[in-house]
Amino acid sequence: MADEHTLKIETELPITFTKDTAEAMEQGSCQKMTSPMVATAADGDADVYAGVVQTEVTAAEASPSVSIYRGGIFEGTAGVAGVTIGQAIRLDSSTSAQNRLVDCDANDNSIWGICLETAASGDRFLYELNITAINAT
Numbered sequence: 621m622a623d624e625h626t627l628k629i630e631t632e633l634p635i636t637f638t639k640d641t642a643e644a645m646e647q648g649s650c651q652k653m654t655s656p657m658v659a660t661a662a663d664g665d666a667d668v669y670a671g672v673v674q675t676e677v678t679a680a681e682a683s684p685s686v687s688i689y690r691g692g693i694f695e696g697t698a699g700v701a702g703v704t705i706g707q708a709i710r711l712d713s714s715t716s717a718q719n720r721l722v723d724c725d726a727n728d729n730s731i732w733g734i735c736l737e738t739a740a741s742g743d744r745f746l747y748e749l750n751i752t753a754i755n756a757t
């Protein structure tokens with residue numbers, strides 16, 4: 621998988637989410653949350669974030685669950701606009717490849733985490749996964 625998120629420092633244990641038994645989930649991929657505690661591949665900038673897959677689950681395994689990190693220090697890939705140290709970041713599915721990250725816009729309601737390094741488009745960087753949802757208008 622391209623642009624996978626790599627765990628560098630485990631600060632929290634992964635938690636179990638339900639998943640479609642036919643769906644494969646690659647290690648290090650970004651997931652969104654649908655109905656309560658059900659994870660599926662993230663595909664939109666305004667997704668309700670679930671987190672990062674801990675261990676790959678193949679479709680052949682037919683597993684009804686997947687372990688997902690909702691916190692930790694990870695290495696990810698910057699999206700088209702790049703990222704800036706200290707800024708809140710989000711997924712950038714609309715303008716970049718899936719799993720890439722960019723700085724949040726003003727009043728973004730979904731925050732993936734906090735950027736720990738400045739990076740240009742396509743560069744790898746460290747960030748703190750810290751999923752947050754706010755009700756900004």
